[in-house]
Amino acid sequence: MSHLPPIQVGLLGIGTVGSGVFRVLQRNQEEIRRRAGRGIQIATVADLDTERARAVVGDAAQVVADARAVIADPAIDIVVELIGGYGVARQLVMEAIAAGKHVVTANKALLAVHGTEIFAAAQAQGVMVAFEAAVAGGIPIIKALREGLTANRIQWVAGIINGTTNFILSEMRDKGLDFDVVLKEAQRLGYAEADPTFDIEGIDAAHKATLMSALAFGIPVQFDKAYVEGITRLQAADIRYAEQLGYRIKLLGITKRVDGGVELRVHPTLVPAKRLIANVEGAMNAVVVQGDAVGTTLYYGKGAGSEPTASAVIADLVDVTRLHTADPQHRVPHLAFQPHAMSDLTIVPMERVVTGYYLRLRVADQPGVLAEVTAILARAGISIDAVLQREADEVGGEGSTQTDLIILTHDTVEGTMNAALAAMQALPTVLAPIVRIRKEELA
Numbered sequence: 001m002s003h004l005p006p007i008q009v010g011l012l013g014i015g016t017v018g019s020g021v022f023r024v025l026q027r028n029q030e031e032i033r034r035r036a037g038r039g040i041q042i043a044t045v046a047d048l049d050t051e052r053a054r055a056v057v058g059d060a061a062q063v064v065a066d067a068r069a070v071i072a073d074p075a076i077d078i079v080v081e082l083i084g085g086y087g088v089a090r091q092l093v094m095e096a097i098a099a100g101k102h103v104v105t106a107n108k109a110l111l112a113v114h115g116t117e118i119f120a121a122a123q124a125q126g127v128m129v130a131f132e133a134a135v136a137g138g139i140p141i142i143k144a145l146r147e148g149l150t151a152n153r154i155q156w157v158a159g160i161i162n163g164t165t166n167f168i169l170s171e172m173r174d175k176g177l178d179f180d181v182v183l184k185e186a187q188r189l190g191y192a193e194a195d196p197t198f199d200i201e202g203i204d205a206a207h208k209a210t211l212m213s214a215l216a217f218g219i220p221v222q223f224d225k226a227y228v229e230g231i232t233r234l235q236a237a238d239i240r241y242a243e244q245l246g247y248r249i250k251l252l253g254i255t256k257r258v259d260g261g262v263e264l265r266v267h268p269t270l271v272p273a274k275r276l277i278a279n280v281e282g283a284m285n286a287v288v289v290q291g292d293a294v295g296t297t298l299y300y301g302k303g304a305g306s307e308p309t310a311s312a313v314i315a316d317l318v319d320v321t322r323l324h325t326a327d328p329q330h331r332v333p334h335l336a337f338q339p340h341a342m343s344d345l346t347i348v349p350m351e352r353v354v355t356g357y358y359l360r361l362r363v364a365d366q367p368g369v370l371a372e373v374t375a376i377l378a379r380a381g382i383s384i385d386a387v388l389q390r391e392a393d394e395v396g397g398e399g400s401t402q403t404d405l406i407i408l409t410h411d412t413v414e415g416t417m418n419a420a421l422a423a424m425q426a427l428p429t430v431l432a433p434i435v436r437i438r439k440e441e442l443a
C-alpha cells in the first residue's frame with residue numbers, strides 16, 4: 001500500500017447525494033483505500049446552506065459557502081459537482097477544469113447539453129471528467145459501455161432510466177389508475193418532485209439516453225436532436241389493453257445504430273411482458289445493451305437515492321485516484337472512443353425511425369369500420385401484427401355505440417405511420433384522437 005496522503009476532494013453541494021457520498025466514504029474508508037491505493041478525503045464542502053453542511057460533516061471537513069474557494073484551493077485534487085442544472089454548475093465545472101482539477105459529476109443535464117465543450121476543455125487541460133452517477137444512479141452502466149463492452153460493435157441500448165416515471169407506470173398498471181391520480185400520490189410519497197416536469201416529460205431520460213448514445217457509438221452528445229415524449233398522456237386503458245396483448249408499457253430511452261445514422265429517442269414503449277426489462281417495477285432502473293459479440297446484457301439497480309448515487313460518485317473518485325498520475329493519453333477516454341476517432345454518424349430524424357406501433361382508435365361500432373381502417377394501413381404498406389376489439393358495452397357502458405379498436409403493427413417507418421394516422425383520423429367513424437404508442441420487441 002502506498003504511503004501517499006489521502007487525495008483531497010472538494011464537494012460542491014451537500015444535499016441528498018452529497019451527504020451519501022460523505023457517509024459512504026467514511027463508513028467504507030478502509031475498503032476504498034485498499035482499492036484506490038490511497039485514502040480519499042473530503043477536505044472541503046461548499047454549500048450555500050452552511051448549517052446543513054456542517055450538520056452532515058461535523059468537524060471532519062471544512063465548510064464554506066463559496067464554491068469558488070474550493071476551486072481556487074491548490075490542495076484540492078478533485079472537485080465533485082453535485083449542484084445540478086446548466087447554470088452555475090456549468091461555470092463551476094469549467095472553472096474547475098481551467099484550474100486543473102479533475103471533476104466528478106452526477107449532472108446529466110449539464111453533460112447532455114454542454115458535454116462537447118466540457119470534454120474538450122478537460123481534454124485540453126489533461127484532466128478527467130467522470131460521470132458514472134449521471135446515468136441510472138448506482139448502476140455502473142457508464143463503466144460497462146466505456147470499458148466492459150469495448151470489444152463490441154454496439155447495436156442498441158434501451159433503458160428504463162427514470163425511476164419516477166417507472167414508479168408512476170407501475171402504479172398505473174397495478175391499480176388501474178390514470179396518470180394524474182398516480183402523479184399526485186407519487187408526489188405525496190416523495191417519488192416525484194413538486195415540479196416533476198423533467199421526469200414526466202421524458203427530459204431527464206433523454207439526457208441520460210444522450211450520454212449513452214455518445215458512449216455506445218462514439219458520437220458527440222446531441223441532446224437537441226433527441227426525440228422526447230413523456231408519459232403525461234398515457235391512459236390506464238392503454239396499459240390494460242397492452243397487457244391483454246402480452247405487453248407492458250415502459251418509458252424507454254433508446255439509442256440504436258441504423259443505416260444512415262443513430263436513433264435517439266425517449267417515449268412510452270410497449271415491451272413484450274416476457275422480457276426481463278418489462279418486469280422492472282417501481283422506481284428501479286434497468287438498461288439493456290446489445291453488442292455483436294456479447295449479445296444482450298442487462299444492468300439493473302437503483303437509479304436514484306442517496307447511497308446508490310453515492311456509490312457511483314465514489315467509484316469515479318476511486319477511478320480518478322487510481323489514474324490521476326497516469327499520462328492523460330493512457331486514461332480511459334471520456335466518451336469511450338479516442339477524441340480524434342469520434343464518428344460523425346448523425347442522429348436520424350424521428351420521421352425516419354423504424355419501429356412497431358400500438359394504435360387505439362375509438363370508433364363507431366358499425367359494419368365496415370375495421371375494413372376502412374385496415375384498408376388505409378394496407379395502402380400504406382403497413383403490416384398488422386394483431387388486432388383486438390372490445391365489446392362496445394365494455395368500453396362505453398350498456399347500449400354504447402362506440403368501441404375501442406386496438407391494432408399492433410409490425411415495424412414501420414414513422415413518417416409512413418404519420419401519414420396513415422392522418423388518413424385514419426379523417427374517417428368520420430373515428431370518433432376521438434387516435435392513441436399511438438411505439439413498440440419495441442428488444443429481441
Ligand code: HSE
Nearest residue numbers: 161162163164303304
Ligand atoms: N429524477 C431521476 C429519476 C433521478 O426519477 O430517476 C435522478 O436522475
